[in-house]
Amino acid sequence: GQNIDQPTEMTATEGAIVQINCTYQTSGFNGLFWYQQHAGEAPTFLSYNVLDGLEEKGRFSSFLSRSKGYSYLLLKELQMKDSASYLCAVIWDTGFQKLVFGTGTRLLVSP
Amino acid sequence: NAGVTQTPKFQVLKTGQSMTLQCAQDMNHEYMSWYRQDPGMGLRLIHYSVGAGITDQGEVPNGYNVSRSTTEDFPLRLLSAAPSQTSVYFCASSYLLLAGGDTGELFFGEGSRLTVL
Numbered sequence: 389g390q391n392i393d394q395p396t397e398m399t400a401t402e403g404a405i406v407q408i409n410c411t412y413q414t415s416g417f418n419g420l421f422w423y424q425q426h427a428g429e430a431p432t433f434l435s436y437n438v439l440d441g442l443e444e445k446g447r448f449s450s451f452l453s454r455s456k457g458y459s460y461l462l463l464k465e466l467q468m469k470d471s472a473s474y475l476c477a478v479i480w481d482t483g484f485q486k487l488v489f490g491t492g493t494r495l496l497v498s499p
Numbered sequence: 500n501a502g503v504t505q506t507p508k509f510q511v512l513k514t515g516q517s518m519t520l521q522c523a524q525d526m527n528h529e530y531m532s533w534y535r536q537d538p539g540m541g542l543r544l545i546h547y548s549v550g551a552g553i554t555d556q557g558e559v560p561n562g563y564n565v566s567r568s569t570t571e572d573f574p575l576r577l578l579s580a581a582p583s584q585t586s587v588y589f590c591a592s593s594y595l596l597l598a599g600g601d602t603g604e605l606f607f608g609e610g611s612r613l614t615v616l
Contacts, residue, residue: 421604421605423605429609429610430589430607430608430609431542431589431605431607432607433604433605433606436603436604475542477542486544486547486557486558487532487544487605488544488558489534489541489542489543489544491539491540492541
């Protein structure tokens, strides 16, 4: 199947750095997204990776290793407002135009 | 620019009733989709469309119908609601998700919370 695995929950302290991992089936892989979703709100786009390497965007960075079927989202200088769910989503060849989401990682940032 | 607009935001139905969730976008996006989100299950794709007159099934299509008569609108129909369809529904649109190409960032509506009794 087209499995995507993420940790269910993570906790971190304000000002710290946290890394949220995502693993996925490599066969037919064609792109990976990260979305942020605050409770009761719609998801919002954070990043897109299709090539190996690190994409940096302010306090947030996303890394991809296609051969390992692995991605991570790195959040630096954590703020209370970063408490949210972080969703990893993948496009596969067999699902062209189908963006499949993982179950998400709920991040709680404490003072 | 309104983006993606979903209506209604809240709805309570009785088992067996029918209803339509409306979705409209004003960004001239080719791609539109419907997801449902349930606790512990994440976002699951119900149906999607890559342009007017073209629709296809996602991961969980049973019990739902869609049509795409215009680029702007993509309604989701529940013909005979069941308690298992209690969920939060999100409509999302983008330029075509080009596998390996442009980002095709998905823009989401605010969601529709449906309860089926």
